[in-house]
Amino acid sequence: xxxxxxxxxxxxxxxxxxxxxxxxxxxxxxxxxxxxxxxxxxxxxxxxxxxxxxxxxxxxxxxxxxxxxxxxxxxxxxxxxxxxxxxxxxxxxxxxxxxxxxxxxxxxxxxxxxxxxxxxxxxxxxxxxxxxxxxxxxxxxxxxxxxxxxxxxxxxxxxxxxxxxx
Amino acid sequence: xxxxxxxxxxxxxxxxxxxxxxxxxxxxxxxxxxxxxxxxxxxxxxxxxxxxxxxxxxxxxxxxxxxxxxxxxxxxxxxxxxxxxxxxxxxxxxxxxxxxxxxxxxxxxxxxxxxxxxxxxxxxxxxxxxxxxxxxxxxxxxxxxxxxxxxxxxxxxxxxxxxxxx
DNA sequence: CGATGGTCGTTCCAAGTGAAACGGTTGTCA
DNA sequence: TGACAACCGTTTCACTTGGAACGACCATCG
Numbered sequence: 074x075x076x077x078x079x080x081x082x083x084x085x086x087x088x089x090x091x092x093x094x095x096x097x098x099x100x101x102x103x104x105x106x107x108x109x110x111x112x113x114x115x116x117x118x119x120x121x122x123x124x125x126x127x128x129x130x131x132x133x134x135x136x137x138x139x140x141x142x143x144x145x146x147x148x149x150x151x152x153x154x155x156x157x158x159x160x161x162x163x164x165x166x167x168x169x170x171x172x173x174x175x176x177x178x179x180x181x182x183x184x185x186x187x188x189x190x191x192x193x194x195x196x197x198x199x200x201x202x203x204x205x206x207x208x209x210x211x212x213x214x215x216x217x218x219x220x221x222x223x224x225x226x227x228x229x230x231x232x233x234x235x236x237x238x239x
Numbered sequence: 240x241x242x243x244x245x246x247x248x249x250x251x252x253x254x255x256x257x258x259x260x261x262x263x264x265x266x267x268x269x270x271x272x273x274x275x276x277x278x279x280x281x282x283x284x285x286x287x288x289x290x291x292x293x294x295x296x297x298x299x300x301x302x303x304x305x306x307x308x309x310x311x312x313x314x315x316x317x318x319x320x321x322x323x324x325x326x327x328x329x330x331x332x333x334x335x336x337x338x339x340x341x342x343x344x345x346x347x348x349x350x351x352x353x354x355x356x357x358x359x360x361x362x363x364x365x366x367x368x369x370x371x372x373x374x375x376x377x378x379x380x381x382x383x384x385x386x387x388x389x390x391x392x393x394x395x396x397x398x399x400x401x402x403x404x405x
Numbered sequence: 406c407g408a409t410g411g412t413c414g415t416t417c418c419a420a421g422t423g424a425a426a427c428g429g430t431t432g433t434c435a
Numbered sequence: 436t437g438a439c440a441a442c443c444g445t446t447t448c449a450c451t452t453g454g455a456a457c458g459a460c461c462a463t464c465g
Contacts, residue, residue, distance in 0.1 A: 094304050101373060104389075104392050108395060109272055111399045127421095139261060144444090156444075156445090159444090161445090163444090181443095184443080184444070200260070206268075207266065221387050225388050226270050311414060312413055312414075322413090322453085324451085324453075348461065349412095
């Protein structure tokens with residue numbers, strides 16, 4: 074405890090952070106990771122209770138609802154999910170009768186996905202719940218803060234799309 | 240494509256989002272999730288190349304460096320990592336000769352963790368690299384934006400610490 | 406004391422993950 | 436055309452994960 078506090082104070086005074094213990098409470102990747110894992114955990118419970126879906130299935134359904142019609146591979150691009158994970162989630166959703174899959178006539182490597190009527194209803198319930206949860210989650214943010222957050226997330230996302238640079 | 244664009248425009252006009260497809264490009268949990276998984280992936284590659292560590296081990300090392308001395312369970316609290324995952328990461332780090340573990344004299348349920356000299360050096364290299372990467376990652380943000388991001392992350396994290404509420 | 410309920414960390418086991426290999430398809434270029 | 440590289444989606448396989456059970460330990464209360 075003295076170690077930590079001392080280092081923290083010192084760094085707060087100098088404003089530098091070039092050596093000494095990494096200030097986790099200021100390290101953005103760490104904070105993003107912890108926050109996101111908690112957010113995802115909450116949403117996963119919602120998805121489970123609303124529709125009995127696990128996270129990969131729910132994510133595929135959500136992305137599909139927005140981008141449909143779309144191929145599995147495009148879902149991978151959008152979400153950074155693993156190729157195999159998406160493939161299995163799609164298989165389960167088909168087995169559950171929630172989505173359809175048919176070959177693209179112009180490129181038979183692609184299998185384009187869509188909703189069944191039941192899938193559409195499940196999607197509606199799911200997104201309604203997701204929106205409600207998000208509203209609760211963000212309720213303490215002022216509109217300007219929310220806008221700021223959105224802008225920053227967009228900027229950071231773009232940063233990672235660019236050069237690999239190490 | 241027309242579906243999506245139409246809905247998007249309509250929602251942009253009304254400012255509402257109470258029904259219709261969920262606007263993924265505005266859904267914060269989704270954006271957090273995608274961004275974080277990409278950030279984590281990059282950092283994981285850093286950790287691997289610098290010290291041959293996989294993500295859970297690197298995270299334990301990082302948290303340990305900041306909070307040391309600390310028990311496994313406290314690491315779980317801080318990171319939201321799984322208990323078993325931390326247990327195994329600790330075991331590997333010990334096997335690698337990077338950290339030490341001894342029972343707390345006042346409560347022998349607790350095993351307090353610390354660095355070996357080699358672990359300290361590994362930690363230094365690791366955090367130095369992590370800091371450099373973060374600096375690159377955040378370079379496009381103005382200081383005010385970075386401060387705003389930190390404040391918002393703190394506020395959102397606190398929101399999840401409170402009541403379970405669903 | 407002794408019993409009971411709670412916490413810490415490990416281990417077991419079923420389930421999920423990701424790297425790699427695969428079959429199938431497309432586009433290119435000679 | 437035929438050879439070849441690139442790409443899509445699936446499957447396989449080794450590994451990791453997380454829920455549950457477990458042993459060890461502590462605190463409380465009768």
